[in-house]
Amino acid sequence: xxxxEKKTLNFIEQIIEEDLENGFPKEKLRFRFPPEPNGYLHIGxxxxxxxxxxxxxxxxxxxxxxxxxxxxxxxxxxxxxxIRKDVEWLGYTWDKECYASDYFQQLYEWAVKLIKxxxxxxDNQTSEQxxxxxxxxxxxxxxxxxxxxxxxxxLDLFKRMKEGxxxxxSCVLRAKIDMKSPNMNMRDPVMYRILKKHHQRTGNRWCIYxxxxxxxxxxxxxxxxxxxLCSLEFENHRPLYEWFLDxxxxxxxxxxxxxxxxxxxxxxTITSKRKLLRLVEGNYVSGWDDPxxxxxxxxxxRGYTPEAIKDxxxxxxxxxxxxxxxxxxxxxxxRDHLNKIAPRVMAVINAVKVxxxxxxxxxxxxxxxxxxPENLEAGEREVPFSREIYIEREDFMEEAPKKFFRLxxxxxxxxxxxxxxxxxxxxxxxxxxxxxxxxxxxxxxKSGSGTEESMRKVKxxxxxxxxxxxxxxxxxxxxxxxxxxxxxxxxxDFLNFLNQDSLKTIYGYxxxxxxxxxxxxxxxxxxxxxxxxxxxxxxxxxxxxxxxxLKDTWAKIANK
Numbered sequence: 002x003x004x005x006e007k008k009t010l011n012f013i014e015q016i017i018e019e020d021l022e023n024g025f026p027k028e029k030l031r032f033r034f035p036p037e038p039n040g041y042l043h044i045g046x047x048x049x050x051x052x053x054x055x056x057x058x059x060x061x062x063x064x065x066x067x068x069x070x071x072x073x074x075x076x077x078x079x080x081x082x083x084i085r086k087d088v089e090w091l092g093y094t095w096d097k098e099c100y101a102s103d104y105f106q107q108l109y110e111w112a113v114k115l116i117k118x119x120x121x122x123x124d125n126q127t128s129e130q131x132x133x134x135x136x137x138x139x140x141x142x143x144x145x146x147x148x149x150x151x152x153x154x155x156l157d158l159f160k161r162m163k164e165g166x167x168x169x170x171s172c173v174l175r176a177k178i179d180m181k182s183p184n185m186n187m188r189d190p191v192m193y194r195i196l197k198k199h200h201q202r203t204g205n206r207w208c209i210y211x212x213x214x215x216x217x218x219x220x221x222x223x224x225x226x227x228x229x230l231c232s233l234e235f236e237n238h239r240p241l242y243e244w245f246l247d248x249x250x251x252x253x254x255x256x257x258x259x260x261x262x263x264x265x266x267x268x269x270t271i272t273s274k275r276k277l278l279r280l281v282e283g284n285y286v287s288g289w290d291d292p293x294x295x296x297x298x299x300x301x302x303r304g305y306t307p308e309a310i311k312d313x314x315x316x317x318x319x320x321x322x323x324x325x326x327x328x329x330x331x332x333x334x335x336r337d338h339l340n341k342i343a344p345r346v347m348a349v350i351n352a353v354k355v356x357x358x359x360x361x362x363x364x365x366x367x368x369x370x371x372x373x374p375e376n377l378e379a380g381e382r383e384v385p386f387s388r389e390i391y392i393e394r395e396d397f398m399e400e401a402p403k404k405f406f407r408l409x410x411x412x413x414x415x416x417x418x419x420x421x422x423x424x425x426x427x428x429x430x431x432x433x434x435x436x437x438x439x440x441x442x443x444x445x446x447k448s449g450s451g452t453e454e455s456m457r458k459v460k461x462x463x464x465x466x467x468x469x470x471x472x473x474x475x476x477x478x479x480x481x482x483x484x485x486x487x488x489x490x491x492x493x494d495f496l497n498f499l500n501q502d503s504l505k506t507i508y509g510y511x512x513x514x515x516x517x518x519x520x521x522x523x524x525x526x527x528x529x530x531x532x533x534x535x536x537x538x539x540x541x542x543x544x545x546x547x548x549x550x551l552k553d554t555w556a557k558i559a560n561k
Contacts, residue, residue: 011319013052016260017060017228025227029255032056033065033226034088034095035217038080039072040274041289041296042087044310044331045232048265051314052230054093063096065224070102071216073200081201083289087297091307097224101216102202104223108211109163111219111249112174112192116155120248121192122148123158125172135180135188142180142188162195165208169195176215178244186241190214218242219249221257229257232264233323263320268328269481270295271489285499286482290536292546293482293503303479304523304533304548309338328481332549339523339531339548344372344379347417347464348526348545350476350509352391354468355438357422360388365469368418369449373525384512386419389468391510393528396463397438399427406460408438414461417527421446421459464527471510475544477535478505515543523548 010018021027032053036046057064066088070076088095115121124131124147134143150158159174161167174193182188192215197208221229229242242259250256271277272295280286280294289296292303300310313334317326347370365387372379392408401409408414413423422440430436445454485491485498515524517540523533530551535544 012321013056013228013230013260013262013319014059016258017056020227020258027060027062029225030056030060030062030227031065031225031255032062032228032230033067033099033221033224035067035069035220036084037069037072037075038077038084039075040080040278041083041294041298043272043274043277043297044267044270044295044300045265045272047091047297047310048262048314048317049230049232050088050091050093051311052262052319054088054091054095056228056230057096064093065097065099065226066095067099067220067224068101069213069216069220070100070200070202071210071213073196073198073210076201078201083298087301090297090301091310099220099224100202101211101220102200104216104220105203105207105211107223108216108219109209112211112215113156113159115176115192115248116159116174117152118248119152120177121174122150122155122177123162123172124148124175124189124191127170128173131173131175131191135185138183138185144180145175145189148177148189159193162193162209163207165197167195169197171195174209176245178241184237184240186214186238187244190241214238214241215245218245218257218259221259222246222249222254225255226257227255229259231259231261233261233321234264235259236261261321263323265317266323266325267295267331268325268486269483269488270328271483271495273489276489276495279496280482283496285496292477292479292535301521302533302536303546304339304521304531305335306338306342306523309335312338325487329553332553336531336549336551339525341375342373343523343525343531345370345374345525345527346512346515347384347466348474348476348509348511348515348529348532349391349393349464349466350507350526350529351394352466352510353394353397353435353438355390355392355422355440355465357388357390357420357440357442358425359441359444362388364388368447370418382514384418384514385467385470386416387467387469390416390465391468391471392438392463392465394435396461397424397435399435407463408440408461413459414463415446415448415459417462417464418448419465420444420448421454421457464529466510466512468510470513472513472516472543474509474511474515475542476507476509476532476547477544478507478547479503511543518543525551 034053054064124145136142173191175189178187180188193209196210239259290298290302313331367383368386369381396407398409408424410424415421420442422442424440426439427435428437445452480503482503483498484500488495488498520534531548532545535546538544
């Protein structure tokens with residue numbers, strides 16, 4: 002590969018290209034995405050998915066989906082199913098579906114091998130005692146009093162651990178490495194603990210379970226993953242990853258290589274599974290798929306598209322150092338893609354009625370409106386028009402400033418695809434709230450009619466819905482879940498920074514073409530934003546989620 006081509010590659014691709022140039026066989030490249038099934042995937046996971054499956058597509062090599070299911074206390078089949086669905090929705094296909102639990106027997110046998118080589122021992126201390134003896138990076142650790150047990154005693158104790166003879170917390174198996182290492186991960190890490198819990202796949206066969214550091218690298222090796230790519234917090238774990246691999250390595254096989262990339266940190270967002278679970282269990286959100294959540298299922302339900310999310314990942318790129326990405330960039334990519342694909346329709350979500358007094362009471366007609374001016378192949382549709390219509394309440398002012406180009410008393414506007422109307426009078430209720438606006442129309446001004454009047458320019462164009470044909474809809478206006486840009490880094494409970502206005506439910510009207518639309522269908526409500534049909538919708542009760550505004554409203558707030 003030429004030097005210029007290399008410059009366009011991210012650093013992970015450069016590592017792979019260098020390995021290939023140094024003789025690594027391309028056919029032995031293999032990647033994996035290894036989620037733990039203890040929660041729903043979030044936008045941070047998407048980065049790992051995009052990197053690993055993207056490399057698989059680039060080099061035309063297999064990518065495994067592996068579930069690191071080593072903790073039966075927190076894992077569930079619900080999460081396995083959700084993860085599969087999310088990866089597929091993002092447009093990726095895995096080669097093999099693997100589970101760390103498939104390797105429990107092999108991992109156990111390798112652990113016995115380490116004991117026989119005096120590289121592992123059973124420790125009867127509590128976790129608190131073990132942590133105390135590890136000290137800190139600037140102080141040498143203290144060796145366990147059980148560190149020099151005989152091979153025979155360790156083999157016997159480990160077997161009895163496996164057979165369920167000991168209680169939880171009474172003992173663990175630790176690797177014997179270096180209690181003086183400045184890397185805390187190398188100070189005799191725990192490899193196995195006792196958990197007498199039912200496992201979703203292995204049932205009650207095992208009561209000892211391997212910890213992540215022991216399981217992960219060995220699983221990569223079993224699957225012959227060539228490049229084990231993970232987020233930056235595992236950089237200090239790399240020496241342990243390599244040490245464990247060295248104990249079982251066969252020179253005839255591929256030795257997995259761990260490399261780390263910066264995790265995705267998004268402003269106004271948290272991605273800690275523990276904290277996301279608190280949001281769900283505390284009913285601060287409606288569930289893992291709440292459209293305010295940064296989960297894949299939440300983004301899907303809100304109306305985000307896989308194409309937009311992957312475009313966002315492309316823009317963010319692959320970095321070596323952590324940084325915070327502005328949430329507005331994600332919204333920009335979503336808005337940009339929906340602008341290209343979403344049909345334009347008319348809906349009024351804060352309605353006031355307009356009566357066109359000189360329009361015949363018994364008359365109905367249709368007007369022709371483009372489905373998407375960004376995509377001429379999307380065609381046109383017919384929208385019914387009648388004497389009474391709804392417009393947005395904010396599109397009328399009784400007394401308006403000079404730069405108000407919408408409807409005002411004595412002023413004219415064009416109705417999208419229809420006629421020019423002029424406001425003549427209003428009717429208010431006892432509280433002074435406008436109930437009806439009375440207008441007249443220019444019957445020769447219909448859009449597209451070819452008359453001179455139809456070409457007449459007025460400064461404002463409003464969307465509308467015919468009262469007689471209006472489809473009642475529920476609209477959920479979603480905003481950012483947190484009002485603080487970095488809720489994870491602030492003092493106090495992150496829940497203190499929840500945006501209390503992150504969800505507003507209102508009721509409005511849509512043009513009748515939306516009747517019967519399917520869940521997940523995406524639209525641009527003209528002049529209002531992009532919306533998607535929510536999962537809770539019924540045929541006789543459509544619910545729309547606001548996916549994103551037409552413009553970055555938060556930028557305006559920030560600049561005030």
